[in-house]
Amino acid sequence: MALRTDQPSTVPLDRGITRARWVLCVGHAVDDLYQGAVPALIPYLALARHYDYAAAAGITLAATLLSSLAQPLFGMLTDRRPVPRLIPYGLALAGLGIGLSGLGESYLLTWLAVALSGLGVAAYHPEAARAARAASAGSHVAMSWFSVAGTLGFTAAPLLVPLVVESGGVAATPLLAVPALVMAVVTGYALPALRRPRAAGPPASAGAPAGPDQWRPFLRLSAVIMARSIIAFGISTFLVLFTQQRLSAGPHTGQAVLLTFFAAGVLGTLWGGRLAERHSRVRIMRVAYLATVPGLLVLLFAPRHWLLLGAAWTAVALNVPFSLHVTLGQDYLPNRIGTASGVTLGLAVSVGGLAAPLIGTLADRTTLQAALTTLLLCSAAAVLLTIGLHDPTARDGRATSGG
Missing domain, CATH: 1.20.1250.20 (MFS general substrate transporter like domains)
Known part of the structure; x- marks a missing residue:
């Protein structure tokens, strides 16, 4: 069980x-x-x-x-x-x-x-x-x-x-x-x-459900992480420059917005852990990635004085699922915890770093705002990819999408 x-x-x-x-x-x-x-x-x-x-x-x-x-x-x-x-x-x-x-x-x-x-x-x-x-x-x-x-x-x-x-x-x-x-x-x-053996409770491998490895949902989850990584790298790479252009400000203003982006991301990650104690991780992921869409729209297109709010909003939405990716991947591959951790923490995340130069090339040929707008497609892809996923440890025990 x-x-x-x-x-x-x-x-x-x-x-x-x-x-x-x-x-x-x-x-x-x-x-x-x-x-x-x-x-x-x-x-x-x-x-x-x-x-x-x-x-x-x-x-x-x-x-x-x-x-x-x-x-x-x-x-x-x-x-x-x-x-x-x-x-x-x-x-x-x-x-x-x-x-x-x-x-x-x-x-x-x-x-x-x-x-x-x-x-x-x-x-x-x-x-x-x-x-x-x-x-x-x-x-x-x-x-x-x-x-x-x-x-x-x-x-x-x-x-x-x-x-x-x-x-x-x-x-x-x-x-x-x-x-x-x-x-x-x-x-x-x-x-x-x-x-050391514990006096009571589960063994040291606690947290991963027993059963066969589920490669299909794991690969789908990896694709979700890749989409998230492209958004995160794209914003963090170009946020300072975008802020300077959007606000006609100096580099210090851009660095302050980037610091806000990182700080809000920390809060989002901790909030995601709290939410996962009560709700299906798949449902949390889906709602979080849906929330990145209005966050990006505010960041990119709202009046200039809303830019800081858009950056913080997007950071929270992106990072709520961050730690959940790792535990869910481990639960999909309970017999290959190391492989699951290596992919969710390494290979899938690196895609964002590889995609950042492509975003820069597109910005050179159009505008930075237009290039960053393509990140909305990644948000939509992340949401769609969560459809059909299940949380193996959902409270009601169902292996259905959204827990």
């Missing part, structure tokens, strides 16, 4: 498991810090080493594409034989790669260092998501905190990197590895708590 996760878990967690849960959250923030560090570092590397646009894009590709493709492979590997040590090892590699990126003048060595960091990120996510689900004991709120932590880490990178590089130059990048190395040690000590 499937374990129901639509209700908050009543299983008491010992202090070690509770501590491990928060260590995983902090570790996720630190790990995703190194994903955000790559775009933050590129302007400094380009200035110091005279990279052209193609060379700079190659550095980004080393981190994002390689990491995203490797995550499902690590997931499949750990489905055969769980390797919890990949969590601290992945953290350490993610930090060491970025730390080495500023040393020496060779483009190849820099590229390999950033690729090493990407591999560390890829190694970290599948096992960390599995461990976070175990530590959450079926709590969607706990999983939403895990997802939010990654967002916070990514957002913190543009603050930390200039602090280090502007004071010591690109040769100071080894200092950026310190948070990863510290958290790798802390995580290594905390992980054994997740492997």
Whole structure:
């Protein structure tokens, strides 16, 4: 019988498991810090080493594409034989790669260092998501905190990197590895708590319903995540520029709107976890993606003084389903938790980064407003793709669309 996760878990967690849960959250923030560090570092590397646009894009590709493709492979590997040590090892590699990126003048060595960091990120996510689900004991709120932590880490990178590089130059990048190395040690000590038997309640794999893997809904869910990723990357990439054009304002105004977009996204993710304790995750996803349509319309076409509201509205709607994607994917593939985590956290999400240049090309040929209007098609696609999905842990037990 499937374990129901639509209700908050009543299983008491010992202090070690509770501590491990928060260590995983902090570790996720630190790990995703190194994903955000790559775009933050590129302007400094380009200035110091005279990279052209193609060379700079190659550095980004080393981190994002390689990491995203490797995550499902690590997931499949750990489905055969769980390797919890990949969590601290992945953290350490993610930090060491970025730390080495500023040393020496060779483009190849820099590229390999950033690729090493990407591999560390890829190694970290599948096992960390599995461990976070175990530590959450079926709590969607706990999983939403895990997802939010990654967002916070990514957002913190543009603050930390200039602090280090502007004071010591690109040769100071080894200092950026310190948070990863510290958290790798802390995580290594905390992980054994997740492997100890509990006095009561479900085993460490709690949260995923028993039964056969359901590949068809999982692939449909992956398509939903891709649509969401295109919207999120499209807005975050061009929001500052769009704000400057729309408001005839300077870059600081654009950065303030972008910060609002990220902050509202954090609130949306936490709200999604709360909602999932009471309602079908599929229904929440469908309503959230429907809500992105008016949010985008306000952002793109409403009078200028409504732009900030449109950005916040869209961010909340986009991020309410964020942590639910991971848990739902794990529930569709209960026998391949690592694969599900690798795809939902890596491969499917990376599509947005690949689509952003296409949006930019369209903006060059038309206008930025017209290019961003195409994101409405992605919202519609996300809504339509949820039709026919079911929530395996819906309260009424039905395997029907919308729960």
